[in-house]
Amino acid sequence: MPMSSKTMNMLEGLVKDSSFKWLLGKQSSFDEEIEEMGRSPSAGTNWIPELSPVANVVVRRCSKILGVSANDLRDSFKQEASESLKQPSLFARNFLEYCCFRALSLSVGVTGHLADKKFRRLTFDMMVVWEVPAVASQALLSVEEDATVSLEAFSRIAPAVPIIADVIICENLFGMLTSSTGGRLQFSVYDKYLCGLERAIKKMRTQSESSLLSGVRPKKEKILEIDGTVTTQPVLEHVGMSTWPGRLILTDHSLYFEALKVVSYDKPKRYDLSEDLKQIVKPELTGPWGTRLFDKAVSYKSISLTSGDGVPGA
Template sequence: MSSKTRNMLEGLVKDTSFKWLLGKQSSFDEEIEEMGRSPSAGTNWIPELSPIANVVVRRCSKILGVSANELRDSFKQEAFESLKQPSLFARNFLEYCCFRALSLSVGVTGHLADKKFRRLTFDMMVVWEVPAVASQALLSVEEDATVSLEAFSRIAPAVPIIADVIICENLFKMLTSATGGRLQFSVYDKYLYGLERAIKKMRTQSESSLLSGVRSKREKILEIDGTVTTQPVLEHIGISTWPGRLILTDHSLYFEALKVVSYDTPKRYDLSEDLKQIIKPELTGPWGTRLFDKAVSYKSISLSEPVVMEFPELKGHTRRDYWLTIIQEVLYVHRYINKYKITGLARDEALSKAVLGVIRVQALQELSLTNAMRYENLLPFNLCDQLPGGDLILETLAEMSTSRELHRSNKSKDTGSSPRSRRDTNNLVVGEVVVGDVNPLERAVKESRKNYEKVVLAQETINGVKMEGIDTNIAVMKELMLPIMETGNWILSVLYWDDPMKSSVFCLVSTFIIWRGWLVYVFALASLFSAIFMVLTRCFSREKLMIELKVTAPPPMNTMEQLLAVQNGISELEQNIQDANIVLLKFRALLFSLFPQASQKFALAIVVAATMMAFVPGRYLLSVVFVELFTRYSPPRRASTERLIRRLREWWFSIPAAPVVLQHDKNNKKKKN
């Protein structure tokens, strides 16, 4: 050991520097004193690292069975030059040691139950923020050491059960909902303890005799509900309802109807096959009414009618939401497996990713966190279904699974390859994590989250402009439609020849454009001018990101006036639908010659139009039609146009509508009875 190193260690021991740095809750005090007294301390002390980073590296070296200096030599041999730069060396070397130690530790059964392992993973996160010898003063001297999101996101996913890259940020936000965005060890320790309990529960259920004869040995039981008689699960099929027990595995959903002293034969709803399943929230209620939002609807091509599972509870629908998301998670992971044709060990890894997601949710439920839990944000395949670019995340995940399969096959052929770390192109990979960099999956998740933040910001603006009251919304719509209405009024003015000079010029210019076949270029120029307008607006309105729409608020309406407005709106809508139905029924009458004289004229008009379209060039035909329509209300043609329109209306009103006969569905009558 060099004299400089020995003097530093002796100074730390004498001055109790770690106690000053980390306070009374420090988990490093005894170890730093032991390192100072040990004759082999020099082999476990890296001068570039902060004191607490040296302690963590020493723990890692004990797990790996090598000294810290040997780890440094291995890192220098395996890592690329970009990872060994002085400014990056401390953190990259720390990650290398941590990832190697964790990849070995997680192979030990029951590692979550080991208090030393739980403390080690947390200390790794603490140290990750202050890895270099120059950064040790950044630690708080008044508070217990806490962990940031960035540190948690780098270390936690190295232990698959603790966190997943896809949901890591959402998980951290849940764990720190009551601690100001910094993770405390007490919360982290309770979370890991909850994970251990959830794993034991799943293992016990899966090894039990539940669903014997129906469930395969490889199926893991994830959740059971309805075992308590006061909180059964109700299965609705048509008008029939059965109370019973609901069981979810990583392949299927099972329902066992409750008999007098036992359960009936389980019904199996397969989630692993491509049966076009649709799982969504559903409303239920007595006698077919839709009152309570506490159920899940399951549809598939293998069922003649949908099955509804109801989860009764006094307040809210938390129980239903939980079951909805975990059922969807199993469905989504199998869709992913089927889409990308994942097989072998990669298939088991995908199922494990979904199973671990459910276990994490179960562990978080025991923490009694202050914030309401959004289950879909904590399950990786659920989250990919809603994130922008979630399909790209799954595609990257599939590519990484294929790459790992190839690496395993190559590794089995090449016995000389290192079992602990490997160099992929420009990266140093330990297990499934990359030292000093992010893997492709992390990169895809970060890109997706950036896009998601834009969606959230856009949604906030949408929520901010939602108005209450029909009259207010109509006023806003009128203001928004004002430019279009003004343009429409100008076109009508030209069309009705209110100003003969303007109408004549417009008619001549438009006819010339159509005749020359330049109509496409006109639309292209209009689009180009729109783009130029947006660019100029962006350049000259940098301070104003959004132009506010000013709307004159209508006079306030009381409840009765609002109800009358709704009733009038519904009446107008009904009238419009009736008018549309009459038009369609009249065309049906013309098509089936219920009024032969009108049908003959209509057929003749269709033949003439078809002949002209077949033999007259398009631009000539369009020019003639435009001139004919545009000059109808010109002074010379106005009188004849009015007579023609009157005759057409009289002809249209003389056409009878096709008859309509309403038939009642007999099945609906049976269901009502």
């Protein structure tokens, strides 16, 4: 399909603008891709006139992941979306989301996707252009490398990758990630967060639970963290005047403590975090014989503990 003269003129103008920025040393990855799109023979099938230049770049990346042209994606959107989503004032953002969600749905099925810097950059750029999806945003011809992301954009795109965020924790997570950057998310912080998630996932895959724990842990519970796996650096459980070394397992429902025996671990002790047991879980100072020496501890109280159990800390 030949491009209209209007689209061709726009691309040529963007290419010239990008080339000028390259001479000044200010060219971003968006500029490079816009320039490449302008030179590509298939530019006509990968340019959506209603979208801003940077949104076209992201849609093009999505189309490559999905193995279809941007125009084919547009046709699919028009067939599948309701009329309310296709209104001219809403089309750009809704179509952008459609492309992003389809591409992410396919990408997250690839093992180790968080380790791929291109994937991490793509998810961030999706959030960046979510704020400027329409051709009316054309005043922003390019987005600099240090572009930042708003809470609204993060909350819309990030939950599409469940390991990154979900709708319940989005706002709190965003607040933590932007606590030192004035409420706008920078790529360097976002990238560091995703790399940390990837390391945590790798660590969990190399750790194994004991057969005793697998026997008492419901299958629906997912292990989030294990501490004290090195026998020379165990977690210490303080109950009353007693202290036991062992390891602590945190799941999405409970805490488990396995006391260390001579060559193995004892039957896990479970501290339920999901039932309404009037639990009190808080940071604590603890130590031998009740002394308050160590600040890296957690105390747990609930009606499920007998009076003789005291307050466990780990």
